[in-house]
Amino acid sequence: MSLRYALLAVLEVDAMSGYDLYKHFESSVGHVWYAPDSQIYPELRKMEHEGLLEGEDVPGGRSGTKRRYHITEAGKEAFAAWMNTPIAYQRERDPVRLHATYMETAEPSAARAQLRAHIGHHSEQIRQWEEIVHQIDSGTSAILNRRLEKTAPEDQERTQAFKRYAYEGLIIRSEAEISWAHRGLRLLDRLYGPETGGMTQGGPSAAS
Amino acid sequence: MSLRYALLAVLEVDAMSGYDLYKHFESSVGHVWYAPDSQIYPELRKMEHEGLLEGEDVPGGRSGTKRRYHITEAGKEAFAAWMNTPIAYQRERDPVRLHATYMETAEPSAARAQLRAHIGHHSEQIRQWEEIVHQIDSGTSAILNRRLEKTAPEDQERTQAFKRYAYEGLIIRSEAEISWAHRGLRLLDRLYGPETGGMTQGGPSAAS
DNA sequence: GAAAACATGTAACCGGTTACATGATTCT
């Protein structure tokens, strides 16, 4: 249900085609709300039908025409209403914790691999997000700059601050995951003994 | 896709009816993987059809008969295979961060309410989970004890340790959310000034 | 006598995933 608000958020800055939005999602909003093209196109049509957007065929694109959507007053209102409405919390459905709950039934090597993959995944995520935080701080984020151009000067600091704040949240979350996974690796060492039969010596030396 | 593994995990300890499982989900696995009864009943039928479970009508229940499912060898294998397979990470879809990204467009009071609700929600979660951790530690968790009865003595410590570990993960996660939300409240104070027009004085006094 | 718990479902719907389809254009 959030896809449409992600789309509205982007379209508040600029009118765009479905393809533009799809590309946009790969680099900006997509970091917090992924959507494939096959979901974006029908959703745009639906939103147009509901009066949140207006589309017009412009002859710009490579192949004849493309459909450019711009946000309507109703669309702006819908977005503002969503922003001022508290989020409804979903009930827990956490595959990682479900898996961990029964780890005694897994092979220790598979459990270790799982936790290492968890660390790897979240480390990579943090790396990406920190890059973006850096771009936000240094004013080198093309997408944010585009948005700031359309923002009243007195609101620019806030716009920037909240973008940064959202990415900080992602980073904090992933850091918590990593520290939990390290704890899990130590637990595995305690319960099954330190890993045996490594291929090479000189693995991670004692570093807390 | 994880529902069936949650069901298999429970049925490894004991044969049960759909209703038993539904009740069970409210108190144990449901903490990491919620499922409503309307999803459990058809899934059990499906799993029976696929040979992971076998069901028999037993005349026990209040109203005539009930269908009791027990896990088959194929079911045990499917669960073991799942346990030894790394989890596939889903692409980001994070309503809280999506919301935070555009917080400059919300009314400051709504943004504050949002973050306070976030803190409230996760505080309550932590409270519940810590209670369970305490039950695990003190050996007063009926469900865990039931499982431990069926566990080989040399595996009991591990079983207990991983249950605790999973709940620790939930707690760590929520703690990270709370600290992020506090940071957000401080950010709101900085950007809009401290909250005005409170109804009562003597709100939260300076406590870090 | 009413409410809660036992017991099991169906049906409509929604959001999201994966795969397939098509065709032009621009870059290498």
Next chain:
DNA sequence: AGAATCATGTAACCGGTTACATGTTTTC
């Protein structure tokens, strides 16, 4: 000439949500 990019979709499927339906039995 072939690959990548532009551009837009459809269709089948899956997992999950919400609401509705039904009837018994136990507890207050």
